[in-house]
Amino acid sequence: MYTSWTEKHKPKTLPEVVGNREAIGKLKEWVKSWDAETPKKRAAFLYGPPGVGKTLCVEALANDLNLEFVEKNASDYRTAEAIQQFAGRASQYNTLFGKKRLILLDELDGITGKEDKGGVKAITEIIKATKYPIVLIANDVYDPRFSTLRNYCFLIKFEKTSSYEVARHLDKICKREGIWAEERALKFIADKNGGDIRSAINDLQALAQGRNKLNYEDVAWLAARDRKEVIFNVLKTIFYSRNCLDAKKAIDAADVDPDMLFEWIYENAPLHLRDPHDLAKAMEALALADIYRGRIRSTQDWTLLRYVYDFMTAGIAMSRERTQPQWVPFRFPERIRMLSWTKSERGMQSQIGMKIKKKCHISSVRAVKEILPYLKVIFENNAEMAAGLAKWLDLDETMTEYLTKNTQQT
Amino acid sequence: MGYEMWTEKYRPKSLNEMANQAEIVERLKSFVKAKNVPHCIFAGPPGTGKTTAALCLAHDLYGEGYREHLMELNASDERGINVVRETVKTFARTRTIGEIPFKVLILDEADNMTGDAQQALRRTMERFTETARFILIANYSGKIIEPIQSRCAPFRFTYLPREQLIGRLKYIIQRENVNVLDDGFEAILEVSEGDLRKAINALQTAASMRRPISAETVYSVVGRANPTDVRGMITLAMKGDFVGAREKLRKMILKYGVAGSDIIKQIHIEIFRSEIPERWKIKLADVVGEADFRLVQGADEEVQLSALLARLTEAGYEMRKGE
Numbered sequence: 001m002y003t004s005w006t007e008k009h010k011p012k013t014l015p016e017v018v019g020n021r022e023a024i025g026k027l028k029e030w031v032k033s034w035d036a037e038t039p040k041k042r043a044a045f046l047y048g049p050p051g052v053g054k055t056l057c058v059e060a061l062a063n064d065l066n067l068e069f070v071e072k073n074a075s076d077y078r079t080a081e082a083i084q085q086f087a088g089r090a091s092q093y094n095t096l097f098g099k100k101r102l103i104l105l106d107e108l109d110g111i112t113g114k115e116d117k118g119g120v121k122a123i124t125e126i127i128k129a130t131k132y133p134i135v136l137i138a139n140d141v142y143d144p145r146f147s148t149l150r151n152y153c154f155l156i157k158f159e160k161t162s163s164y165e166v167a168r169h170l171d172k173i174c175k176r177e178g179i180w181a182e183e184r185a186l187k188f189i190a191d192k193n194g195g196d197i198r199s200a201i202n203d204l205q206a207l208a209q210g211r212n213k214l215n216y217e218d219v220a221w222l223a224a225r226d227r228k229e230v231i232f233n234v235l236k237t238i239f240y241s242r243n244c245l246d247a248k249k250a251i252d253a254a255d256v257d258p259d260m261l262f263e264w265i266y267e268n269a270p271l272h273l274r275d276p277h278d279l280a281k282a283m284e285a286l287a288l289a290d291i292y293r294g295r296i297r298s299t300q301d302w303t304l305l306r307y308v309y310d311f312m313t314a315g316i317a318m319s320r321e322r323t324q325p326q327w328v329p330f331r332f333p334e335r336i337r338m339l340s341w342t343k344s345e346r347g348m349q350s351q352i353g354m355k356i357k358k359k360c361h362i363s364s365v366r367a368v369k370e371i372l373p374y375l376k377v378i379f380e381n382n383a384e385m386a387a388g389l390a391k392w393l394d395l396d397e398t399m400t401e402y403l404t405k406n407t408q409q410t
Numbered sequence: 411m412g413y414e415m416w417t418e419k420y421r422p423k424s425l426n427e428m429a430n431q432a433e434i435v436e437r438l439k440s441f442v443k444a445k446n447v448p449h450c451i452f453a454g455p456p457g458t459g460k461t462t463a464a465l466c467l468a469h470d471l472y473g474e475g476y477r478e479h480l481m482e483l484n485a486s487d488e489r490g491i492n493v494v495r496e497t498v499k500t501f502a503r504t505r506t507i508g509e510i511p512f513k514v515l516i517l518d519e520a521d522n523m524t525g526d527a528q529q530a531l532r533r534t535m536e537r538f539t540e541t542a543r544f545i546l547i548a549n550y551s552g553k554i555i556e557p558i559q560s561r562c563a564p565f566r567f568t569y570l571p572r573e574q575l576i577g578r579l580k581y582i583i584q585r586e587n588v589n590v591l592d593d594g595f596e597a598i599l600e601v602s603e604g605d606l607r608k609a610i611n612a613l614q615t616a617a618s619m620r621r622p623i624s625a626e627t628v629y630s631v632v633g634r635a636n637p638t639d640v641r642g643m644i645t646l647a648m649k650g651d652f653v654g655a656r657e658k659l660r661k662m663i664l665k666y667g668v669a670g671s672d673i674i675k676q677i678h679i680e681i682f683r684s685e686i687p688e689r690w691k692i693k694l695a696d697v698v699g700e701a702d703f704r705l706v707q708g709a710d711e712e713v714q715l716s717a718l719l720a721r722l723t724e725a726g727y728e729m730r731k732g733e
Contacts, residue, residue, distance in 0.1 A: 279652060290709050334660070366519070374635045377631055
């Protein structure tokens with residue numbers, strides 16, 4: 001399965017975070033100052049361009065200082081009422097074990113529009129009264145929407161990471177992945193991404209995953225044409241070839257991870273083969289490719305790989321009988337995006353699953369499936385029973401909050 | 411006020427308290443009397459008392475301190491060969507002190523063990539028979555390799571008959587002092603599908619609403635606890651919105667962690683309940699069955715189910731054309 005390198009190689013502690021030492025130092029001092037007394041400004045506002053490690057550094061700080069960490073994307077909870085509900089609570093109630101708490105409201109830029117106006121105001125009110133440090137994150141602190149809010153915040157600016165530092169970090173990742181990489185190649189990727197370390201890592205993954213060597217030529221070749229274009233061309237050939245051989249050849253031309261290419265085809269097939277008969281054939285071809293992947297897994301016989309390729313290239317091309325060719329833009333595999341989105345939620349679920357397992361003689365996997373949904377309903381409706389069950393199951397506060405608040409979001 | 415999950419609160423502690431699977435319980439009691447237990451396989455559908463029977467057996471064998479002589483492993487969480495190599499072996503090989511010279515190892519959800527792990531387990535079972543007895547618990551004994559099956563005494567658990575379900579539920583209702591209306595009680599029986607654990611969970615959750623439990627309460631509670639809108643997904647697909655249907659599917663699998671096999675089961679039920687022409691139902695049953703088989707073999711759930719959804723889209727299209 002596809003795991004993103006930005007997740008996999010995410011720094012866990014502050015010293016590992018790349019760049020912005022000064023800003024990080026300020027933030028740390030400010031959070032520590034809470035130990036002595038509540039500072040004048042009860043919130044810190046981190047701002048700066050995307051992908052420079054703002055969120056990361058708050059997570060690492062919470063980890064380093066052993067704080068209870070409460071995080072929400074403000075853009076998901078935009079109304080005043082919703083914000084009050086999660087942040088208001090977290091800013092007032094004591095933690096279960098007397099631990100200190102750190103509250104993060106991420107992606108404040110996401111609060112937009114008239115109907116959300118109350119949201120920023122609600123945040124301001126919460127900050128005035130909070131008992132715990134609150135960190136806000138947005139790209140642009142000087143947006144007029146934040147003009148009042150700004151006055152209550154300690155502003156900390158995050159800068160673009162220098163491409164030297166980015167390149168050095170990429171090198172570290174390559175070493176961990178067992179890839180030998182030419183210095184020039186990494187420098188090139190770093191430059192191209194102009195200080196956005198997250199997108200640099202994504203590029204590196206697209207270029208280097210599945211190889212053991214990365215030369216300047218490999219990178220420069222792709223630089224000539226954008227990497228997306230390469231995959232788009234492959235997709236175009238596969239979706240619109242009239243014979244098997246052309247479609248099959250496309251995969252040789254493509255220097256992309258076959259599993260990744262599969263995801264691209266799987267995502268886009270219904271958009272390019274809209275006739276129901278064609279679509280059924282195409283999805284069946286992908287299902288067959290997948291079955292051969294499974295056979296490779298269970299037998300470790302990699303010669304079967306050619307059949308995987310047959311079905312995901314020629315199989316798709318030959319599905320087209322009735323759909324008229326029509327240009328539709330290709331889109332990024334949603335499944336991969338969703339996997340990383342839902343990752344933290346699944347992490348929480350499986351932690352609760354482990355707790356249930358300890359009490360209920362059932363695997364954590366089945367606990368998540370069969371018992372957790374009932375707990376959510378109970379926690380939403382009956383605080384008394386919920387409190388009793390939380391104690392009995394030994395749930396911590398974040399778990400309790402997850403069960404109470406996170407019901408049935410879609 | 412203390413609360414716990416009622417499934418645990420009312421789980422029988424001793425074989426004497428087990429009100430169902432009478433034949434099996436009798437045989438297990440005879441093991442206790444003889445102070446000897448063979449390796450066992452407990453097979454049968456969920457919520458029929460397999461784990462409870464195993465725990466009760468251990469309790470009755472060793473008495474109150476039974477936990478010291480018992481290890482519970484769950485193959486769904488620890489399915490790899492390393493668990494067998496390390497955890498199981500370490501436990502199995504050391505002798506126990508006391509009247510009974512062996513320990514008991516309960517391996518729950520054993521049908522989720524990999525083939526390799528089962529092979530390793532088979533050797534472990536043989537080598538340490540003197541010091542450890544294994545109780546393997548599975549939904550399908552067919553997924554346990556033949557050599558293990560032949561070393562175990564098989565016990566086949568069946569769905570609880572309606573009267574027994576009713577009896578147990580009534581007992582809990584009375585002890586917990588909840589007000590269940592007649593139609594609410596029927597609804598619990600219906601949604602439980604013969605699975606006592608499910609029935610008790612539905613009961614407790616419905617009771618948490620703090621009002622007399624009607625059928626409506628039960629269905630709403632169970633509906634919210636099952637965010638798997640399989641029917642809606644099928645409707646979308648048949649109407650021609652394949653992409654929308656796939657999105658729903660994706661959410662079920664990724665966001666709610668619903669197992670593909672459960673989705674398939676639900677699709678199968680919904681197709682026969684739906685109002686499509688009768689001859690289409692049987693055509694589609696074949697498609698569903700094929701997908702089911704592929705999942706059992708370990709294919710990618712979303713990809714296989716998507717292929718199935720595409721077939722539904724195709725079927726919907728043909729039906730509209732008046733086929």
